[in-house]
Amino acid sequence: MANTEQLIMQRLGETGIRYSAGRKALIRALSKADGPRSAAELYEDLGRTIPLSSLYRSLAILDKTEVLSPHHGVKGVTRYELAEWLTGHHHHLVCISCGTVDDITPPPDLEADLESVVKSLTSSGRFFPRGHALEIEGICSECA
Ligand SMILES: [Zn+2]
Numbered sequence: 029m030a031n032t033e034q035l036i037m038q039r040l041g042e043t044g045i046r047y048s049a050g051r052k053a054l055i056r057a058l059s060k061a062d063g064p065r066s067a068a069e070l071y072e073d074l075g076r077t078i079p080l081s082s083l084y085r086s087l088a089i090l091d092k093t094e095v096l097s098p099h100h101g102v103k104g105v106t107r108y109e110l111a112e113w114l115t116g117h118h119h120h121l122v123c124i125s126c127g128t129v130d131d132i133t134p135p136p137d138l139e140a141d142l143e144s145v146v147k148s149l150t151s152s153g154r155f156f157p158r159g160h161a162l163e164i165e166g167i168c169s170e171c172a
């Protein structure tokens with residue numbers, strides 16, 4: 029995490045954005061989370077210490093500087109997570125009942141299988157893949 033924070037500070041420094049205490053707390057909460065979190069979820073994660081309006085603003089700014097990645101979930105809720113250049117490549121389990129999103133990192137052999145599926149699906153040469161994201165929809169243990 030210390031290293032992640034250094035990378036974030038560097039990125040924000042380059043773009044002239046202040047790494048305020050609030051943003052630090054926001055980044056810490058996201059790095060502790062099991063997956064992408066919405067502004068409302070982060071508001072609760074942070075014990076309602078940061079006003080929702082400033083959470084929205086910080087999320088938008090950190091998204092623009094590519095420190096965070098948006099996840100557009102079920103029911104039109106946008107959740108954010110630390111970008112993959114900070115945390116590593118992974119996929120998502122999405123609960124179709126409550127909307128919670130959990131990260132899942134497949135073992136390397138399965139990730140290689142996914143890569144070859146992507147290659148096969150785009151073998152026409154008319155589309156040039158730069159990445160992929162697998163969304164598995166289902167019911168989480170809380171909702172089951
Ligand atoms: Zn659920």
Ligand SMILES: [Zn+2]
Pocket residue numbers: 063064109118119120130131
């Ligand atoms: Zn994720």
